[in-house]
Amino acid sequence: MDLRIFTEPQQGATYDDLLRVARTTEAAGYDAFFRSDHYHVMGGADGLPGPTDxxxxLAGLARETERIRLGTLVTAATFRHPGPLAISVAQVDQMSGGRVEFGLGAGWFDTEHTAYGLDLPPLKERFDRYAEQLEIITGLWRTPVGEKFSFSGKHYTLTDSPALPKPAQSPAPPVIIGGAGKKRTPELAARFADEFNLPFADPETVLAQFDRVSAAATAIGRDPKEIVRSVALTVAIGRNDTEVARRAEAVGRDLDELRGNGLAGTAAEIVDRIGQWQEKTGLTRLYLQVLDLTDLEHIEFIAAEVAPQLG
Known part of the structure; x- marks a missing residue:
């Protein structure tokens, strides 16, 4: 089981905060450090000091870490043009020595779009743009050096692009796709995804979506086993019930709700819960959403007391 730390810095974090978390993640032995790609706080927090890009x-962390994988859950297709985005991600992959994983979604949070002057088209158009972006970005990365890449779609046109720079990973960084859509999301995952992620859902919902992705892959002649199955869950884990309750309260979550919808409990309870998830869904990768970025001991505790028991 790969364990990855997943952060939500739009809730209020500086680059230095994230650097401390990433370094703790690496030292504790986790597989990866991931972050959201949002520009506006959610819920009741004030969001100070503001969002980080x-x-x-990830470019900064690429130079200040050595081993952990780095990526987004997930970059919104509405934020950036696919050509420049392909360049940015390829460069960060080079800067990290080939440790980037690229999560891309259609975009959804209307508040951040209106707050920063970004267009949020209707859902169908959003998915049309998203599909074109996936084709463009992966196409640019996979075009052999010395050849040109062109694309003519409804929303984007690229003509004779040199398709540079190339990422360090060949032919491309792993692509992560997620979401609960029952038709287009599985179809896009089958075509483009190295990993499929469904966050903050119950095991039955997750398994049903995993099965849709597998069916879509089979339909186009792809082995579904090529696609990693992963979930993201919020964590509040401690030595005893008092510590667990303190960690849930620190992030404004009701403990009983978090026990049902996330991973809250003692180490032994969480090991058992993750085992149930594995048995029900076949997942092999788990993103631990850590919301209190000042509680580095939380990250270290999970690595020491939970990870060794997962096998």
């Missing part, structure tokens, strides 16, 4: 952050 996902790919600027």
């Amino acid at each position: 996902a790919w600027l952050t």
Whole structure:
């Protein structure tokens, strides 16, 4: 089981905060450090000191870490043009020595779009743009050096692009696709995804979506086993019930709700819960959403007391 730390810095974090978390993640032995790609706080927090840009952050972390994988859950297709985005991600992959994983979604949070002057088209158009972006970005990365890449779609046109720079990973960084859509999302995952992720859902919902992705892959002649199955869940884990309750309260979550919808409990309870998830869904990768970025001991505790028991 790969364990990855997943952060939500739009809730209020500086680059230095994220650097401390990433270094703790690496030292504790986790597989990866991931962050959201959002520009506006959610819920009741004030969001101070403000958002940090996902790919600027990961570029910095690429030079200040050595081993952990780095990526987004997930970059919104509405934020950036696919050509420049392909360049940015390829450069960060080079800067990290080939440790980037690229999560891309259609975009959804209307508040951040209106707050920063970004267009949020209707859902169908959003998915049309998203599909074109996936084709363009992966096409640019996979075009052999010395050849040109062109694309003519409804929303984007590229003509004789040199398709440079190339990422360090060949032919491309792993692509992560997620979401609960029952038709287009599985179809896009089958075509483009190295990993499929469904966050913050129950095992039955997750398994049903995994099965849709597998069916879509089979329909186009792809082995579904090529696509990693992963979920993301919020964590509040401690030595005893008092510590667990303190961690849930620190992030404004009701403990009983978090026990049902996330991973809240003692180490032994969480090991058992993750085992149930594995048995029900076949997942092999788990993103631990850590919301209190000042509680580095939380990250270290999970690595020491939960990870060794997962096998």
